[in-house]
Amino acid sequence: MADVARVAGVSSATVSYVLSGKRPVAPETRAAVEAAIADLSFTINATARSLRTGRSSLVALIVPDIANPFFAQLAATLDEELRGLGLHVVVCNTRARRAEEQALLAEATQQRFAGVVITPFRLKPNDFEPIVGAGIPVVVSADVSFGPIDLVTPDAGNAIRRALEEVAAAGRRRIAMIAGPRDATGGDPRLEQLRALALQFGMSLPRELVVRGEHARQAGAAGFGELMSRRYRPDAIFCGNDVIAIGAMDKANELGVNIPADVALIGHDDASFASLVRPQLTTIRYPAAGVGRAAAQLLIERLNGRQVHKTVHIKAEFVARSSV
Amino acid sequence: MADVARVAGVSSATVSYVLSGKRPVAPETRAAVEAAIADLSFTINATARSLRTGRSSLVALIVPDIANPFFAQLAATLDEELRGLGLHVVVCNTRARRAEEQALLAEATQQRFAGVVITPFRLKPNDFEPIVGAGIPVVVSADVSFGPIDLVTPDAGNAIRRALEEVAAAGRRRIAMIAGPRDATGGDPRLEQLRALALQFGMSLPRELVVRGEHARQAGAAGFGELMSRRYRPDAIFCGNDVIAIGAMDKANELGVNIPADVALIGHDDASFASLVRPQLTTIRYPAAGVGRAAAQLLIERLNGRQVHKTVHIKAEFVARSSV
DNA sequence: GTGAAAGCGCTAACAG
DNA sequence: CTGTTAGCGCTTTCAC
Numbered sequence: 311m312a313d314v315a316r317v318a319g320v321s322s323a324t325v326s327y328v329l330s331g332k333r334p335v336a337p338e339t340r341a342a343v344e345a346a347i348a349d350l351s352f353t354i355n356a357t358a359r360s361l362r363t364g365r366s367s368l369v370a371l372i373v374p375d376i377a378n379p380f381f382a383q384l385a386a387t388l389d390e391e392l393r394g395l396g397l398h399v400v401v402c403n404t405r406a407r408r409a410e411e412q413a414l415l416a417e418a419t420q421q422r423f424a425g426v427v428i429t430p431f432r433l434k435p436n437d438f439e440p441i442v443g444a445g446i447p448v449v450v451s452a453d454v455s456f457g458p459i460d461l462v463t464p465d466a467g468n469a470i471r472r473a474l475e476e477v478a479a480a481g482r483r484r485i486a487m488i489a490g491p492r493d494a495t496g497g498d499p500r501l502e503q504l505r506a507l508a509l510q511f512g513m514s515l516p517r518e519l520v521v522r523g524e525h526a527r528q529a530g531a532a533g534f535g536e537l538m539s540r541r542y543r544p545d546a547i548f549c550g551n552d553v554i555a556i557g558a559m560d561k562a563n564e565l566g567v568n569i570p571a572d573v574a575l576i577g578h579d580d581a582s583f584a585s586l587v588r589p590q591l592t593t594i595r596y597p598a599a600g601v602g603r604a605a606a607q608l609l610i611e612r613l614n615g616r617q618v619h620k621t622v623h624i625k626a627e628f629v630a631r632s633s634v
Numbered sequence: 635m636a637d638v639a640r641v642a643g644v645s646s647a648t649v650s651y652v653l654s655g656k657r658p659v660a661p662e663t664r665a666a667v668e669a670a671i672a673d674l675s676f677t678i679n680a681t682a683r684s685l686r687t688g689r690s691s692l693v694a695l696i697v698p699d700i701a702n703p704f705f706a707q708l709a710a711t712l713d714e715e716l717r718g719l720g721l722h723v724v725v726c727n728t729r730a731r732r733a734e735e736q737a738l739l740a741e742a743t744q745q746r747f748a749g750v751v752i753t754p755f756r757l758k759p760n761d762f763e764p765i766v767g768a769g770i771p772v773v774v775s776a777d778v779s780f781g782p783i784d785l786v787t788p789d790a791g792n793a794i795r796r797a798l799e800e801v802a803a804a805g806r807r808r809i810a811m812i813a814g815p816r817d818a819t820g821g822d823p824r825l826e827q828l829r830a831l832a833l834q835f836g837m838s839l840p841r842e843l844v845v846r847g848e849h850a851r852q853a854g855a856a857g858f859g860e861l862m863s864r865r866y867r868p869d870a871i872f873c874g875n876d877v878i879a880i881g882a883m884d885k886a887n888e889l890g891v892n893i894p895a896d897v898a899l900i901g902h903d904d905a906s907f908a909s910l911v912r913p914q915l916t917t918i919r920y921p922a923a924g925v926g927r928a929a930a931q932l933l934i935e936r937l938n939g940r941q942v943h944k945t946v947h948i949k950a951e952f953v954a955r956s957s958v
Numbered sequence: 959g960t961g962a963a964a965g966c967g968c969t970a971a972c973a974g
Numbered sequence: 975c976t977g978t979t980a981g982c983g984c985t986t987t988c989a990c
Contacts, residue, residue: 311967311968312967320976320977321976321977321978322967322968322977323969323970323976323977323978323979324975324976326968326969327976332969332970333975333976334975335976336975336976351764351767353743353744353764353768354744354967354968355685355744355746355966355967355968356741356744356746357681357684357685357690357746357966357967358685358966358968358982359967359968359969360681360968361679361681361682361685361968361983361984362967362968362969363968363969363970363982364982366681367745368692368724375710376706376709376713377703377706377707377709377710377906379701379703379706382700382701382703383701385700385701385725386699386701386727389700389725389726398726398741399724399725400692400722400723400724400725401709401723401724401725416677417680417722420677420678421680421681422679422680422681440675440677443675444677556910582701582907583906583910586907586910586911587911587912588911588912635983636983644960644961645962646961646962646983646984647960647961647962647963647985647986648960650985650986651959651960651985654985656986657959657960658959660959660960663959663960678983679982679983681983681984682983682984682985683983683984683985684966684984685967685982685983685984686965686966686983686986687966687985687986688966
């Protein structure tokens with residue numbers, strides 16, 4: 311920048327103002343500066359700018375698995391929403407591991423990121439104290455609250471009710487669930503909610519019909535196999551997410567179990583592949599794009615100075631396809 | 635850091651050395667510093683460090699569509715490979731638009747990123763001059779070369795030959811392709827290569843059996859519809875990638891065209907959903923994880939000082955499933 | 959084993 | 975409309 315100033319015969323402040331437009335610059339001066347910039351193929355140093363202004367143009371998106379289409383879509387939407395403000399999305403994979411979640415939060419703090427959007431998996435509310443203390447806006451996308459952190463969370467009651475109606479209408483009574491791991495923070499709200507609502511429908515979700523594993527295809531297959539080996543076999547299985555449901559389908563194929571004739575299968579999220587598999591997956595749609603937009607909105611408001619906590623509920627929706 | 639130094643009763647240089655371990659520090663001094671750090675919940679400012687050292691810990695991954703499972707997987711792998719070196723991946727979506735590709739390259743330059751991995755779509759080789767001139771290592775993952783830039787590229791000859799064998803064995807002769815857009819850089823090598831090899835098999839790929847569109851599901855559907863409306867109907871359709879192939883399947887369902895009885899369908903990439911759809915998609919597998927590892931490797935070598943250009947070929951592989 | 963001090967490249971008062 | 979200048983917070987010689 312000093313070089314540019316010299317070549318253009320002006321001060322470096324003027325160069326800065328030409329670049330930022332934060333104060334008027336005479337046309338000839340501006341032209342001279344622009345010529346010098348082109349001549350020297352000068353590129354402003356965003357690092358120096360960030361140090362000086364204390365503002366970064368990077369937002370971290372911290373998720374358990376970027377290869378999961380739900381999170382990939384979330385990343386795409388967030389990017390789309392934030393790009394207009396000159397913000398970029400740094401995607402970080404935690405593989406659902408607590409240590410990596412912590413490390414990434416610390417990293418975001420060190421980098422003085424403009425903000426963080428995170429789907430925590432094994433983090434506890436007080437893990438957020440340092441980053442919040444550092445003044446970095448954080449938005450959590452999760453089923454459970456993390457205290458004072460802005461939250462985007464599903465409102466799935468109706469969708470689950472609709473699913474149960476459908477299941478009941480098909481004459482099914484023996485509900486099971488392939489849920490997430492026991493040590494995920496907040497337990498498994500999807501499980502609790504399903505259990506509560508099932509009771510209202512006169513069905514039960516007994517402990518022995520709940521199996522657990524990671525949110526992975528493999529775990530879905532294992533879970534399904536386990537449930538099929540029970541003396542009391544379920545006739546409808548809810549899954550923690552669609553990836554698990556796909557794994558369950560894998561195993562059903564392998565075992566020659568017919569879906570939905572022998573057992574109904576209900577996913578969660580409506581990931582892009584849910585309508586691709588056969589039978590097409592009946593699922594609780596939780597729209598990644600909607601979540602991304604809400605998270606972006608919340609973040610932007612914080613960036614604009616909002617101080618009070620806010621929660622946004624995103625309505626989930628029952629999508630009837632062929633697996634029930 | 636100055637605060638920490640004051641509280642610990644040492645100089646800020648010492649604090650820096652405690653943090654970096656770049657020179658020995660007496661145990662008591664170190665303890666005092668660490669206590670002060672904890673007391674003040676001090677977090678090092680990565681921006682200031684970057685400005686001073688001229689090194690960033692961020693690598694940009696610039697792709698046409700992060701929601702495409704191929705690129706999502708690429709992102710995940712790159713992250714995994716680079717994390718050990720303390721590098722983070724900034725995922726940037728170009729939506730295949732030249733203007734966005736250019737803007738993102740410029741942004742990476744301004745941010746003085748440690749490196750860039752990019753799948754260019756409408757960029758020309760000289761678009762890379764500024765960033766390369768700025769000394770930022772760039773790795774391109776593409777079918778065509780971008781001159782002096784390190785390249786990860788498919789070696790798909792055998793896989794395509796195998797596909798053609800299969801098609802020929804099924805008694806099919808009328809090959810078609812749903813290719814990418816005409817204005818993509820380097821034209822469409824997948825098309826050229828298919829055409830050349832088809833000739834060797836005594837089949838032809840006439841111009842009127844090539845339709846074009848974006849690498850999107852919608853475009854695949856449109857392309858399939860167009861091909862089905864031809865007087866000279868194909869009996870085997872190759873697709874530019876799996877997303878296009880899925881779109882073609884959508885349309886086949888809609889039109890009541892049976893795959894593979896009426897027409898065979900061959901995808902490209904083996905994206906995660908290829909084995910999920912019914913019929914399962916026969917495809918040319920181009921392994922995203924392999925590409926990611928190769929790109930990471932190339933980048934790391936550059937970071938370690940390699941100056942000479944390098945190209946890595948990743949073997950593609952024919953995956954026979956049910957759509958042929 | 960430790961400290962003093964220069965300076966990375968920029969922005970934003972302040973002054974004219 | 976433009977210039978001067980003081981740092982932002984760190985790393986790294988150089989000196990002790």
